[in-house]
Amino acid sequence: MAAAGPSVFLLMVNGQVESAQFPEFDNLYCKYCFVYGQDWAPTAGLEEGISQITSKSRDACQALVWNFPIDITFKSTNPFGWPQIVLSVYGPDVFGNDVVRGYGAVHVPFSPGRHKRTIPMFVPESTSKLQKFTSWFMGRRPEYTDPKVVAQGEGREARPT
């Protein structure tokens, strides 16, 4: 007989942010955080992290390697709001300021086992040419005040990338 009422299940996520390919940029670091629905709560592990700064490798593939560990366990009663991992990558620009180089998000895989995910990254675009030049010059690129908006479905039409 199936038990009445909500049943709790655990989701354990182990892994790493392995590496990145950014053809135009170097000396980057990444931050990750998790976005999840109301029925989810983290029970163990770190919900956010900041990696080291890494430089490109000298060989042909020019990979930026972080090998940055991810370790978290969630508990939930409902698959709705399945956690997403949001990654933001930052690096220095020509003038030495720290600017955002990309945001990306992906759902944590559903099935147990080993998975590899490659996430495309995008940056918010300035709306006018003047703002584009000013932001390049002053080192203040458009960025999201809260990177978690990258994982949400509503309101995206107002933010070109």
Next chain:
Amino acid sequence: MAEVHVIGQIMGATGFSESSLFCKWGVHTGAAWKLLSGIREGQTQVDTPQVGDMAYWSHPIDLHFATKGLQGWPRLHLQVWSQDSFGRCQLAGYGFCHVPSSPGTHQLACHTWRPLGSWREQLARAFVGGGPQLLHGDTIYSGADRYRLHTAAGGTVHLEIGLLLRHFDRYGVEC
């Protein structure tokens, strides 16, 4: 009631002649289906590819349906539009695909089409922009009036959709 969770992303689009694309999407279901949580339709951001030709949206989809019957299995319908530097929008393609019916993660490639008009309208579209659009959005996912249309191919929209099914065995459906 059996439950279906559709969790995934509209990853992006390739093969369109225009860059700066966005996608309006929606999920259509039959009368026996009820949406318990999630947003049934939305619009992605406008993305301009910098590296390569794929426009990436990574738009999350998280839907929780309850259903009394298999008829009207959810269909995801898409409209891809391009936006130019003046802010005008032009239709790039319509497409639809059924949400998969086996649990697990699926990679879907949804091909799109756009209506061609008369030769005058095609010439105007090439020079000035614009072009014919469908009056009723349900032609995208239904076959009823398609015979009236003459269309051309658009690009492909890539989706990664994961499916979780619950309580279907109570109703004699094996999955």
